[in-house]
Amino acid sequence: MEHQSNFRLGLFILFALSLGAILLVGLGSGRxxxxxxxxxxxxxxxxxxxxxxxxxxxxxxxxxxxxxxxxxxxxxxxxxxxxxxxxxxxxxxxxxxxxxxxxxxxxxxxxxxxxxxxxxxxxxxxxxxxxxxxxxxxxxxxxxxxxxxxxxxxxxxxxxxxxxxxxxxxxxxxxxxLAKLQRVDFEKTISLLNQTLMTANQKLDEIPAKTIGQEASQLLRTINRMPLTQIASEGSLLLVEVRESNQALKALLEQTELKSASADLASAAHSAKVLLGDPALASAVHRLDAITLRLDQLSAQGDIQQIIDNLSNASSNLKSLSEKANQRPSSLLFSTQPKPYIPPQP
Known part of the structure; x- marks a missing residue:
């Protein structure tokens, strides 16, 4: 009986080991x-x-x-x-x-x-x-x-x-x-730095610090004496006036008359453009140029001056004849002046 129990225990252990190996192989086989x-x-x-x-x-x-x-x-x-x-x-x-x-x-x-x-x-x-x-x-x-x-x-x-x-x-x-630092000449660098500091000290000594301080104090006193309150008030009033002027200018620009003026000006410019492009105007200008050229030619030939002189003489003659006709109308009909009428004496 004891031998049979040990046999069963051994079978159970072998079965457990086999099952564990199978599970281990199954879980790790993918890896x-x-x-x-x-x-x-x-x-x-x-x-x-x-x-x-x-x-x-x-x-x-x-x-x-x-x-x-x-x-x-x-x-x-x-x-x-x-x-x-x-x-x-x-x-x-x-x-x-x-x-x-x-x-x-x-x-x-x-x-x-x-x-x-x-x-x-x-x-x-x-x-x-x-x-x-x-x-x-x-x-x-x-x-x-x-x-x-x-x-x-x-x-x-x-x-x-x-x-x-x-x-x-x-x-x-x-x-x-470190290699770059080894190539740096520290002695020369320190010498240049000391020289720079000495030059800076000299320049600072040359600055008239006392005079600058006095002028600064005087400037502060001048600023303190200034009517800052009044300046601020006037500045505020100036800003108010500028704001009002800006509003008035805005209102002026928004008027319909001013807006229509630009449209009228554009229309007038368009009309002037159309007129200047009209061929009749170009023809009239051409004829005017021809007339002016002809007048210049006549003036250069002396005909105009002679005509003007003749007209002046004719005008003088007509004037003299008119005056003579007013004084003695009979002279226009008779060659000699009639004798004056002498009434008979009783």
Whole structure:
């Protein structure tokens, strides 16, 4: 009986272990059998803190892990002498196959990556807190910090260029600043600064501060003696007058007579334009020019002056004849003047 109970217990344990293995395989098979992408990149700096199994993040999201860390010359430049080898650190990582989406028909995954690389996609070493460990960060970097490393081989796997880590960028900027500071001639700079301060002191000493203070005090006293209240009141009255003048001008501009005057002026201008464009006016002006030209020609020939002289003489003769007719009308009929009548004497 005891032997049969142990047998059943053993069967139950085997069944439980088998069920657990089946569940474990079923739950993890999707991850185990999921296809991976192999990515490689090169660093020209220390990768201290990065180990196999370190996370790879794309814009902060975990997308894979580091699978291998070595040197580029062990794979691509093994036949070259040490003096000609690139001392780059080769880092390989396994990434999810769905990271970069599906490619266009006939396009390779590297070609799709090259488009993103042209936009600034880079891999850099990022510290993970204060523990001293690091991980790989895939992100887009601005142009000054994303210059890829030069190399002459063809990568075996997908390739994304690397960029200096944030710490190295800070160190590089600090070193560049120190180099610039070393090129600065501090003694000459301090000498020029002292000379500038001495010149400024001399110029300040030359300024008549006492006279300026007295003139400022006098100006303040003059301002205090000014009738500011009266000036303010007159200014207010002036503003009121300006406002009233503005209102009167606005009312004048809004009168219908003024508005119609502009229309009448436009109508008169249109009429004058039509009159000037009339061919009859042009013909009249042409005839007037011809008459004036003819008068000028007659005046130049002397005929007008002779006619005027003859008319003047005829007028004088007519006047003399008229006066003679008024005095002796009979002279118009008889050649000689009749004798005066003498009445007979008784």
């Amino acid at each position: 185990w059998w999921q296809s991976k992408l192999t990515l490689e990149t090169y660093f020209n700096e220390s990768v201290k803190g990065l180990d196999i199994g370190s996370k790879v993040r794309y814009r902060g999201v975990a997308v894979g892990e580091v699978s291998a860390i070595s040197f580029t010359y062990t794979r691509y430049e093994d036949e070259l002498p040490n003096s000609q080898r690139q001392q780059y650190v080769l880092v390989e990582a396994h990434l999810d196959d769905t990271l970069f989406g599906k490619n266009a028909q006939g396009e390779t995954q590297q070609a799709a990556l090259n488009r993103e690389i042209a936009k600034g996609l880079r891999v850099k070493l990022a510290p993970q807190g204060l523990t001293g460990t690091s991980y790989l960060e895939i992100d887009y970097e601005p142009a000054p910090f994303n210059q890829p490393l030069p190399f002459s081989w063809q990568p075996e796997h997908l390739y994304i260029p690397s960029t200096n880590s944030t710490v190295n960028q800070l160190i590089g900027n600090a070193q560049e600043l």
